[in-house]
Amino acid sequence: MSVSFNNISKQFFKNSINIHLNGETNILFNDAKLLASNQSVFFKDTIYVGNTSTFAKLLTNFKENTFVLINDNKMCFSNLTSYGLNIIELKSSEDIFEIFNKTSDLFKENTIENQNTSVLLKSAFSGKGIDGIIEVAASLLNNPLIFVDSNYKVLAHSDIKYITDPLWLENLKNRYCTYDFIAGAKKLKSVQKSIKEDHVFEVMTNSSTCLALLSRVVIDGKHIGTIILLACRKSYSIADKDLLSLTSKIFGEEMKKNNLYRNADNLAYSELIYDVLNDKISSSKVLKDRMKSADIILSETLASFAIDISKYKFIKKYHNYLNDNLSLYFPISNTVYYKDCVIIICDYDKFNVTTKKFDDFKIFLKDNALKAGMSKCFTDVLSFKKYYKQCLSALKIGEVIAPENSCTLYSDIQFYDLISLTCNQIDYREFYHPSLVKLMQYDNKNNSDLFNTLYIYLKNNQHLLKSSSELFIHRNTMSYRIKKIFQLVDIDLSCSETVFNLMLSYKIIAYLKLF
Structure with missing residues (x-):
């Protein structure tokens, strides 16, 4: 699997004297080889490990290649700019075989990282949601994971049997972090700094027994939660940081499906x-x-x-x-x-x-x-x-x-x-006021509007002028209709109970017509 020049530089940061850049640095390397004295062909996608004494003898064969060199003959690299070479220069005291093994390990680690990435990405498409993803990620990282939202509510966690920190066991039991824990965490400089940054960062609280690695989950630039790796089972590596960062990105995509986290500001x-x-x-x-x-x-x-x-x-x-x-x-x-x-x-x-x-x-x-x-x-x-x-x-x-x-x-x-x-259990027609039933029958037979006239009249507190205005009829016409209603039905509109029962019936009738 491919390894970048940046990764190789990081691997030898503590060992290197200098890094000489005269060629392309964006090349991905597919292999690492020891520099042999009888070698004549060199590939751009291969990084070569050797001594400068061997390198000097083969200089005319090189073009745009990359090397990790132990400077065993005090070689000067300033006159090599025309060759387009990238060289990581190491001290003469370094062991060539140890350096080669470290270089080879990068390719092995990269293979494992790519396999882990593939497994993690597949879990995102499994349909099991954040619970399934966090179990897979915890298995790959060989440490328990906890996902909390920005309010410190526990949304998901991996198998609890691997969590040895009593404080976090209590938090998981409550499904929420305690108020004291929240107050303490907010005061940590590492947490305060992370508010403006998205990288993975380390936290150790006074009350916790485990070192924690945190990675913020962000949706559209908004912090909606944090994935916490508890170093209960083993110390974490650089590769673990990268995998945790990827996990937080996958969680962000998964949480976008939830309207709460996609839309809510608070x-x-x-x-x-x-x-x-x-x-x-x-x-x-x-x-x-x-x-x-x-x-x-x-x-x-x-x-x-x-x-x-x-x-x-x-x-x-x-x-x-x-x-x-x-x-x-x-x-x-x-x-x-x-x-x-x-x-x-x-x-x-x-x-x-x-x-x-x-x-x-x-x-x-x-x-x-x-x-x-x-x-x-x-x-x-x-x-x-x-x-x-x-x-x-x-x-x-x-x-x-x-x-x-x-x-x-x-x-x-x-x-x-x-x-x-x-309404599905009771026949509300049985509750119609008999006077209204009589008015409806009269209207159907005579094409009149007495039923509706009485409703408007009652709705307007028996105010004649308001009622006639609402019905767009003359006041005398309104007065005639009310007299006609009294002739047809025996009702006393001065009685509040009668008015209540009439309006109750009107509402029941309106409901059954509309619904």
């Missing part, structure tokens, strides 16, 4: 919401610890929105247009992408239906072909899943009963949601 907040929605947090204490460790502070009174982006007009919009605009309406809230919706939890008192900002928000939604559902007010984040479902119900039912509205409040449609829970 991963700590997003993961918290995801875990609440997926019933992975069951106690208030765990929730509070999570929020504390991630510096998440929410208001005492909350409301949630689910914005359907399936019909979003993204054409001619700049990148991040939606995020930027949502941050204007919800400056201290974070957006979470979940199942084709943008989820927002905001301060209910500062953003409710009475504010001008809410009106502007609805206009923004309409202009961008967006629809939103808003939950009722709540205080406990642990119960957020219930209010998220309210948002979805508001979206679904609002699209049917009021498709012209860009934002539907759950409080406006909760009755329809209540009916939907039992």
Whole structure:
């Protein structure tokens, strides 16, 4: 397998006196040979190991070749620039056979590295996800691996039996690093430095018993997690660093399939919401610890929105247009992408239906072909899943009963949601008010509109002028229709119970017609 000149230079960095570059350095070498005194043919893709005393006798045979030479005759290399040679010059005290073996080992190691790379890449296409990839990588590296996100939540790890560090065993048990561990890790200079760099780096904390090798996982320039190699079984090598770096790149590609890591800017907040929605947090204490460790502070009174982006007009919009605009309406809230919706939890008192900002928000939604559902007010984040479902119900039912509205409040449609829970078990026609049934029958027979007239009249709190205006009829016509209704059915609209039962029936009838 091929070895680069850079790798060969690294191998002899401590042994070399100097490196003389007069030819191409981007050549990949396929073989290493000892320099023989009777040799006449030399290949560009072969690196030759020998003494300068032998090299000097064969100088006229060389052209654009590369050598690792032990300077046993104090040779000067300054007059060799015209030959186009690359030479790694070593001390005269070096053993030629030892140097040759080190050179040959590079090709063997490279073969193993390429085989390991091939195995690792195949694991990425196995369909087993990060759990399968991390097991393969740990086997190749002969050390346990742990994958944590940027909030120090454990997302995957290799076989736990090879992990000897008590601190990490505790972290794996909890599936989260402790708050003390997070605080300590963030103070380490090596971790602070790595925030701006993508290379593999070494970490040793005061509380840990194992040296750790870390490689950041990055998606589109955004740090979303870290792969940690614990040197529990053996010390790591340079080749291990390269393989760990490749593993982190493969993890980045694998995690791109997850909308959370591809889209979310605040991963700590997003993961918290995801875990609440997926019933992975069951106690208030765990929730509070999570929020504390991630510096998440929410208001005492909350409301949630689910914005359907399936019909979003993204054409001619700049990148991040939606995020930027949502941050204007919800400056201290974070957006979470979940199942084709943008989820927002905001301060209910500062953003409710009475504010001008809410009106502007609805206009923004309409202009961008967006629809939103808003939950009722709540205080406990642990119960957020219930209010998220309210948002979805508001979206679904609002699209049917009021498709012209860009934002539907759950409080406006909760009755329809209540009916939907039992509509398959109950015949709601049995609950129609008998007066309304009589009006419907009369309308069908006489082609009149008394059923709808009564609804508009009740909706407008029995205000004659408002009702006639909404129906586009004269006030006298409206008055005539109401008198006709009273002649046909015996109802007392001064009785609140009667009005309630009538409106209840209207809602049931509307639901059964629409759904």
